Amino acid sequence: MYVKLENRESQKAKEIGNQIRAYNRSKREEAASEPLNLYLEDEKGNLMAGLVAETFGNWLEIEYLFVKEALRGQGIGSKLLQQAENEAKNRNCRFAFVNTYQFQAPDFYQSHGYKEVFTLQDYPYTGQRYYYQKDL
Secondary structure: OOOOOOOOOOHHHHHHHHHHHHHHHHHOOOOOEEEEEEEEEOOOOOEEEEEEEEEEOOEEEEEEEEEOHHHOOOOHHHHHHHHHHHHHHHOOOOEEEEEEEOOOOHHHHHHOOOEEEEEEEOOOOOOEEEEEEEEO
């Protein structure tokens, strides 16, 4: 046996991910996972904003929330977040989770009732990465 270092995407990395997911599914409690994605497009079908998330058991896990810079400050992000939270409630979720960098949207999430769970300092070198949750 030997250790091999790879500095690129590879099939082996995907295989490791598949193996840990299979192991986790065999050990954890049953919980349905379902995508929850919202998109805002203009008349031509160009993507203007969106939210990418999933519901998993009791949780809404928000991966991305993006609004094009020219549209920020108009309430679009708030509407997407509210719609995602409402759908999560319809799916019987009780909590929401998100992480964000200091230059992204910590104030936005706090203004929508998200509470800081913890912060990674010096991430990746001098910044902060915030982890928030909210009771739905």
